[in-house]
Amino acid sequence: MEAVLLINKVTKQFRKHEVILKEISLEIEAGTFTVMVGASGSGKSTLLNIMSGLLKPTSGSILYKGQDITKFDDNRLADFHRNEIGHIFQNYYLLSHLTVEENINIGISETGDHYELTEISKLLGIEDLLHHFPSELSGGQQQRVAVARAIIKKPSILYCDEATGALDEANGKKVISLLHLIRQQYGITIVFITHNHEIAKTADRVITVKDGSILHDMLCANPISVEQMSWV
Numbered sequence: 001m002e003a004v005l006l007i008n009k010v011t012k013q014f015r016k017h018e019v020i021l022k023e024i025s026l027e028i029e030a031g032t033f034t035v036m037v038g039a040s041g042s043g044k045s046t047l048l049n050i051m052s053g054l055l056k057p058t059s060g061s062i063l064y065k066g067q068d069i070t071k072f073d074d075n076r077l078a079d080f081h082r083n084e085i086g087h088i089f090q091n092y093y094l095l096s097h098l099t100v101e102e103n104i105n106i107g108i109s110e111t112g113d114h115y116e117l118t119e120i121s122k123l124l125g126i127e128d129l130l131h132h133f134p135s136e137l138s139g140g141q142q143q144r145v146a147v148a149r150a151i152i153k154k155p156s157i158l159y160c161d162e163a164t165g166a167l168d169e170a171n172g173k174k175v176i177s178l179l180h181l182i183r184q185q186y187g188i189t190i191v192f193i194t195h196n197h198e199i200a201k202t203a204d205r206v207i208t209v210k211d212g213s214i215l216h217d218m219l220c221a222n223p224i225s226v227e228q229m230s231w232v
C-alpha cells in the first residue's frame with residue numbers, strides 16, 4: 001500500500017520547555033484507520049497537530065504525498081488545510097448562529113472539489129437536520145455535523161482528536177461506525193486519538209505513545225466490529 005504520510009525524525013520542544021516529541025518516525029498508509037493511544041501528556045495531540053500541519057516541528061520532516069509540509073509557506077499551508085485535511089475534535093466547534101447546512105458548507109473550499117451535501121448528509125444520517133441550529137441537536141448529532149463539515153471537501157486524511165470523548169456509548173459507537181464507513185466508501189485515511197482501548201480494537205493499526213516516543217506500533221490483522229465493542 002502507498003504511504004500518504006511519511007514522518008521522519010520529528011522532534012518538538014515548546015520554547016525552553018522539555019522535549020515533548022523525541023525523533024518520531026512513522027509511515028501512514030493511504031486508506032487505513034490508525035488509532036493513537038497513550039497516557040495523558042504523552043504527546044499524542046502534539047504529534048497529530050504536527051502531522052496535520054497545524055504545528056511546526058522543532059526538527060524533522062512531514063512528507064505528504066512526497067511534499068514536505070514543514071517547508072510550506074503560509075498560503076500553501078492554508079491551501080493544504082482547505083483542500084487536503086479534515087479535523088474533528090472532542091468539541092464540535094459548530095457556529096451557533098448558522099444552520100447545520102451552513103455549518104457543513106463552511107468545509108467546502110473555493111479552489112477544491114467537494115462531495116454533494118445531500119450525499120454526505122444522508123450517509124451521516126443528518127439529512128433531516130439541515131435547517132436546524134446546533135443548539136437544537138444532541139451531542140452525537142452535532143459531532144456528525146462536524147464530521148460532515150470535515151469531509152465534504154474530499155480530504156485525503158481525517159484527523160480525529162478525542163472525537164468521541166464527550167459522547168455516550170450509543171452516540172460514540174455511531175460516530176465510530178460512520179468513520180469506518182467513510183473510510184471504506186471514500187478511502188479517506190483516518191488517524192484517531194483516543195483513551196478508549198475498545199475503539200483501538202476496531203482499528204487496522206494501534207500506535208502507543210509514551211513520553212514523546214512510540215512505545216508500540218501494532219498492525220491488527222482482525223479488528224473487531226463496532227457491534228462487538230464494549231464501551232469504557
Ligand SMILES: Nc1ncnc2c1ncn2[C@@H]1O[C@H](COP(=O)(O)OP(=O)(O)OP(=O)(O)O)[C@@H](O)[C@H]1O
Nearest residue numbers: 014017020038039040041042043044045046047209
Ligand atoms: N503550547 C504548548 N506549550 C508548552 N507545552 C505544551 C504545549 N502544548 C502541549 N504542551 C505539553 O506537551 C505535552 C504533551 O501534550 P499533548 O497535548 O500532546 O499530550 P496528549 O498525549 O495529547 O495528552 P491528552 O491525552 O491529555 O490530550 C504536555 O506535557 C503538555 O503540557
